[in-house]
Amino acid sequence: MKSASCSLFIPVLLFALPAAGFAADAGLRQGLSPLAARQHCDECHALKEARIGPPFMAVAARYGADGDAAVNRLALKIINGGGGNWGTIPMVPNERISLEDARAIARWILALGHNG
Amino acid sequence: MNSTGAIRAAAMVMGLTCAAGTWAATHGRVTDLNGAPLAQAMVTLTKSPSAAGATATTVFTSGAGEFNFPANAPLGTLRVRLLNYRQIGNAVPVGPETLILLMSPEANQAGTAPASAYLKDLKDPAHREALVMACVACHQLPAPEVRAYAKLLDDTPSTQSAAARELAWTAVVKQMNYISNVEFGRAGNLVPSGDNVYSGGDPAPTAKVLTEALHGPLLEVRGYSYGAPLIVTPRTIIREFEVAAPNAVREAVPFEGTNFLYAADVSSNRLFRIDTRSGAVRDYPIPGKDLWGPHTLVPGADGIWASPFFPGALMRFDPRSEQWKLWRLNPPGGPPVGLHDISFDANHELVTDHQGRIWFSDIVNNAVGWLDPKSGKTGEFKIPPVAGRSGGEQVYGLAMSPDRTHVWYCQLGIGSFGSFNTETLKFETHVEFKSPTAGPRRMSMSDDGILYLALYGAGQLAAYDTKAGRMLGIYDLPDRASAPYATTWDPVRRVVWISTSNADVIYRFDPKTRALGVLPLPRERGFLRMVHVDRRSGALVTSYANIVEHVRGPRMALLIDPGDDAVKAASAAPTVHTTQVAQAPR
Numbered sequence: 001m002k003s004a005s006c007s008l009f010i011p012v013l014l015f016a017l018p019a020a021g022f023a024a025d026a027g028l029r030q031g032l033s034p035l036a037a038r039q040h041c042d043e044c045h046a047l048k049e050a051r052i053g054p055p056f057m058a059v060a061a062r063y064g065a066d067g068d069a070a071v072n073r074l075a076l077k078i079i080n081g082g083g084g085n086w087g088t089i090p091m092v093p094n095e096r097i098s099l100e101d102a103r104a105i106a107r108w109i110l111a112l113g114h115n116g
Numbered sequence: 117m118n119s120t121g122a123i124r125a126a127a128m129v130m131g132l133t134c135a136a137g138t139w140a141a142t143h144g145r146v147t148d149l150n151g152a153p154l155a156q157a158m159v160t161l162t163k164s165p166s167a168a169g170a171t172a173t174t175v176f177t178s179g180a181g182e183f184n185f186p187a188n189a190p191l192g193t194l195r196v197r198l199l200n201y202r203q204i205g206n207a208v209p210v211g212p213e214t215l216i217l218l219m220s221p222e223a224n225q226a227g228t229a230p231a232s233a234y235l236k237d238l239k240d241p242a243h244r245e246a247l248v249m250a251c252v253a254c255h256q257l258p259a260p261e262v263r264a265y266a267k268l269l270d271d272t273p274s275t276q277s278a279a280a281r282e283l284a285w286t287a288v289v290k291q292m293n294y295i296s297n298v299e300f301g302r303a304g305n306l307v308p309s310g311d312n313v314y315s316g317g318d319p320a321p322t323a324k325v326l327t328e329a330l331h332g333p334l335l336e337v338r339g340y341s342y343g344a345p346l347i348v349t350p351r352t353i354i355r356e357f358e359v360a361a362p363n364a365v366r367e368a369v370p371f372e373g374t375n376f377l378y379a380a381d382v383s384s385n386r387l388f389r390i391d392t393r394s395g396a397v398r399d400y401p402i403p404g405k406d407l408w409g410p411h412t413l414v415p416g417a418d419g420i421w422a423s424p425f426f427p428g429a430l431m432r433f434d435p436r437s438e439q440w441k442l443w444r445l446n447p448p449g450g451p452p453v454g455l456h457d458i459s460f461d462a463n464h465e466l467v468t469d470h471q472g473r474i475w476f477s478d479i480v481n482n483a484v485g486w487l488d489p490k491s492g493k494t495g496e497f498k499i500p501p502v503a504g505r506s507g508g509e510q511v512y513g514l515a516m517s518p519d520r521t522h523v524w525y526c527q528l529g530i531g532s533f534g535s536f537n538t539e540t541l542k543f544e545t546h547v548e549f550k551s552p553t554a555g556p557r558r559m560s561m562s563d564d565g566i567l568y569l570a571l572y573g574a575g576q577l578a579a580y581d582t583k584a585g586r587m588l589g590i591y592d593l594p595d596r597a598s599a600p601y602a603t604t605w606d607p608v609r610r611v612v613w614i615s616t617s618n619a620d621v622i623y624r625f626d627p628k629t630r631a632l633g634v635l636p637l638p639r640e641r642g643f644l645r646m647v648h649v650d651r652r653s654g655a656l657v658t659s660y661a662n663i664v665e666h667v668r669g670p671r672m673a674l675l676i677d678p679g680d681d682a683v684k685a686a687s688a689a690p691t692v693h694t695t696q697v698a699q700a701p702r
Binding site: 026044051081082093095096 | 265268269273274275280283284288291295298313314666668
């Protein structure tokens with residue numbers, strides 16, 4: 001046992017430096033929304049071309065008319081992954097993405113149909 | 117990793133003793149449910165956010181199952197970890213300062229075994245080697261996300277055949293190639309496009325091996341062992357220091373005579389300084405508009421030398437004046453110079469040749485190069501091509517001979533190493549490992565000229581006598597899927613430390629007995645970089661160097677007292693010191 005002061009408290013310094021974020025630049029340059037870029041959706045998807053997964057425009061064309069039901073379904077697909085609709089290769093789960101962010105990404109994808 | 121979570125009882129007990137006006141060294145016992153003591157269990161105290169000190173402190177139990185934290189341990193929460201066991205419930209106070217932690221046997225090691233455990237049953241060693249070389253350079257394999265995808269494949273009706281799973285793994289390899297291109301293409305300002313997006317190589321061979329290696333849902337792993345005795349004692353203490361995000365901690369080093377660790381942030385332009393007593397962190401940005409991204413650090417007599425991720429410079433930070441100095445290396449019109457390692461000696465400190473030149477490996481140009489920091493002059497020598505193995509050489513590690521007349525380099529991508537005479541300016545020795553994917557990564561040299569190479573792909577340690585020009589031995593590491601990243605000659609203990617990328621351990625090799633021991637680390641995804649030895653204290657310094665932006669592993673600097681009283685033992689014996697200061701040109 002050793003005596004010492006209970007008031008000993010030296011806080012860890014926090015920084016106000018820019019986020020790393022370099023990988024998100026790649027997605028931004030390809031026309032993704034800032035959120036979709038930050039979540040690295042460009043690793044498997046592009047706007048108009050098929051990569052590992054379907055083009056976002058194709059997803060919008062297929063589900064754009066389904067409204068909020070599509071937003072919810074797509075958001076859960078983003079988080080949980082899974083296959084069946086676009087070939088045999090299941091999409092990877094993205095459990096790090098919050099439901100709120102996944103919904104926002106889904107809304108952005110589906111809106112591409114209206115803008116296209 | 118034990119998933120039972122934080123143990124608040126420990127904080128409560130310590131809080132009570134604190135309220136009484138004293139701090140108590142936290143101690144207790146770890147037993148099974150029958151009361152039998154459990155030895156060499158890792159007990160980790162994670163400090164509360166408001167407390168000072170290391171983010172987490174880990175000690176190990178004695179043969180009687182007892183553990184003791186340092187007297188100045190901060191308030192925090194406890195957990196215990198031991199291969200083949202899981203924690204049951206919270207810590208139970210059995211006295212004013214004593215805690216009991218209970219564990220129960222668990223044959224499924226999924227919660228405690230490292231990623232490498234999932235590769236132990238691969239039948240073909242070449243497959244294991246290929247996977248480590250292809251995947252573990254960026255992340256542990258199989259990381260939890262990879263295991264989650266394996267489960268998804270197991271659950272999905274369309275991927276029940278091996279052919280379908282191979283297609284799926286091919287897609288994942290393409291995705292990883294893309295990430296790799298973005299991450300490492302930064303240095304060349306690569307802009308991903310439809311043409312180059314999946315250009316990291318043919319995904320098929322890796323996908324084929326992944327299909328074999330990662331079958332089933334990967335919810336269980338059984339029968340993994342460390343493969344060699346644990347070297348921990350009840351005096352072993354591992355302190356982990358987390359740096360606030362955003363960061364991408366790469367190398368961490370001590371600076372002699374201080375209580376500070378310095379860690380490089382490869383994602384930005386700065387070094388972190390960590391006060392090991394208080395845990396306080398300060399950062400030192402590299403001045404100017406250029407982005408460098410320091411990664412490899414080598415302490416020297418005049419400061420900490422850093423090689424940058426982005427090509428074209430060598431730099432030094434002086435902790436005393438807190439000033440940076442930078443030397444530009446790019447020749448006019450020539451290719452960018454991409455440093456990896458900088459010449460260091462058996463004490464792991466920067467060393468020059470007899471002309472005062474610092475030497476470095478140039479991974480971009482497959483060359484060894486030099487800088488005279490006094491004149492600013494610089495030069496390079498291209499390494500001769502290796503018959504049948506040209507292309508993708510990746511000259512990586514570099515170490516200088518004790519007489520300072522040769523630099524030794526290794527080529528990660530083609531399984532070879534060699535020497536360059538810094539006086540005649542000629543390449544001399546060249547040695548090839550049998551397998552081109554053996555993967556010699558970072559290396560070090562003892563004060564008697566033995567070169568130790570970490571064979572990343574092969575999971576081995578090579579010892580080469582540079583004076584006699586012969587291989588002393590190639591030793592299997594206890595876990596061949598451990599992905600040994602670097603060797604470090606320890607001048608205090610006269611042993612070699614081998615850090616790993618995939619096994620959450622550091623190995624110790626004793627050249628006299630050729631015995632290997634294991635120092636287990638308390639954190640999953642301990643994607644280690646090089647170990648440095650603080651000669652003053654005998655402590656080991658290293659880092660969890662997860663740098664790829666969205667790999668969810670820890671970014672921490674580590675200060676490890678192995679608990680072997682090495683400094684006391686060494687101080688009773690004569691020591692050997694190599695010359696570190698540049699001599700006048702001959």
